[in-house]
Amino acid sequence: MTKAKIAGLGHFVPERVVTNFDLEKVMDTSDTWIKERTGISERRYFDPEKDTVANMGARASMQAIEQAGIQVKDVDFIILATITPDYFFPGSGVLMQRELGLEGIGALDIRNACSGFIYALSIAEQYVKTNTYKNILVVGAEIQSSALEMNDRGRAVSVIFADGAGAALVQATDDQDEAGILSSHLHADGRFAEELYVKDPGSSRKERLTKDMVDDITIRAHMNGNLVFKHAIVRFQEVINEALQANKLQVSDIDMMIPHQANLRISQFVQKQLGLSDNQVFNNIMRYGNTTAASIPIAMSEAWKQGKLSQGDLLCIAAFGSGFTWASSLIKL
Ligand code: UT7
Numbered sequence: 001m002t003k004a005k006i007a008g009l010g011h012f013v014p015e016r017v018v019t020n021f022d023l024e025k026v027m028d029t030s031d032t033w034i035k036e037r038t039g040i041s042e043r044r045y046f047d048p049e050k051d052t053v054a055n056m057g058a059r060a061s062m063q064a065i066e067q068a069g070i071q072v073k074d075v076d077f078i079i080l081a082t083i084t085p086d087y088f089f090p091g092s093g094v095l096m097q098r099e100l101g102l103e104g105i106g107a108l109d110i111r112n113a114c115s116g117f118i119y120a121l122s123i124a125e126q127y128v129k130t131n132t133y134k135n136i137l138v139v140g141a142e143i144q145s146s147a148l149e150m151n152d153r154g155r156a157v158s159v160i161f162a163d164g165a166g167a168a169l170v171q172a173t174d175d176q177d178e179a180g181i182l183s184s185h186l187h188a189d190g191r192f193a194e195e196l197y198v199k200d201p202g203s204s205r206k207e208r209l210t211k212d213m214v215d216d217i218t219i220r221a222h223m224n225g226n227l228v229f230k231h232a233i234v235r236f237q238e239v240i241n242e243a244l245q246a247n248k249l250q251v252s253d254i255d256m257m258i259p260h261q262a263n264l265r266i267s268q269f270v271q272k273q274l275g276l277s278d279n280q281v282f283n284n285i286m287r288y289g290n291t292t293a294a295s296i297p298i299a300m301s302e303a304w305k306q307g308k309l310s311q312g313d314l315l316c317i318a319a320f321g322s323g324f325t326w327a328s329s330l331i332k333l
Contacts, residue, residue, distance in 0.1 A: 003180035004128035008169035010063025011301035039264020043162030043289030045145040054095035056165035057141035081116030081293035114321025116293035122184035124170040140293035141165035162289030166297025235326040260319035261285035261295035
């Protein structure tokens, strides 16, 4: 039977580094508060003159294609996870396809926020297993910084989110190859949709965009941080255990766990709950902040480049975020 494996990884983060000290200058916050509550020291913000969600995704994709040892023209489908598309429509998947010069192949956009990359990966896995496509680019890319309110009112959200892109080349392989995506588990609970959301501009209001929406900041992200945190630490553990049980594996079988980089305290809490050692978990939120759908593929790519992930490893990825949605995937590299 055909399986889906990850044949290449890549990531791109914008050049501009924004430290906690930079944020102190524009809002009532402190390096100490941000580090203690989130673990973040610095993050990257895009350059409006040159970076787009689509071209950042394409740059990450080129690395994944190169690592996989294939040509760009061999890619036969694109799945892009983002909640910050370059246009309201069409989705940025088609723009990324254009950047890569892959006119004609299908391009699908996924809007499952922090869980978006795992949702996207699970779709790629199904297409490959059913022999529909052979080389699928699965990308998470976000520009959050242009939506952040850089003042005291917006500080609870603004200090967390940031920009970047990560990519995986998902490839068909046969039974003999040990590598492959073992399983994906996807969940959602829409009762909590308004606990972490951007309300406007939405379609179900009389006017799509009004001055009131701008003044009342319903165009900005609203997050009930405490509630999200409480749900996250429960769901992360649940969905990782679900993956292990489905594959008859134990926590000790995991070589590396990469959680969505939402908050270092969440990652450390989950690590402790599961009894994972420090060298079984990879975090890079300290340097990149929370890049929503891009955080997992950026971390996977960076862990690989740093030699913390290698062929034959059992990788567990897990996410929780807006929706609420949560998901996990177990991958033999
Ligand atoms: O990726 C999507 C999923 N998102 C998440 O998983 C986020 C989950 N939630 C969190 O990470 C945390 O809830 C936050 C980091 C957002 C907030 O941390 P917290 O420990 O829950 O803080 P809090 O919201 O309870 O606020 C504590 C205090 C408040 O002041 P008072 O009421 O105690 O006087 C806030 O006003 O900290 C204040 N505060 C800040 N102070 C300095 C809130 N934001 C800031 C800030 N700088 N940026």
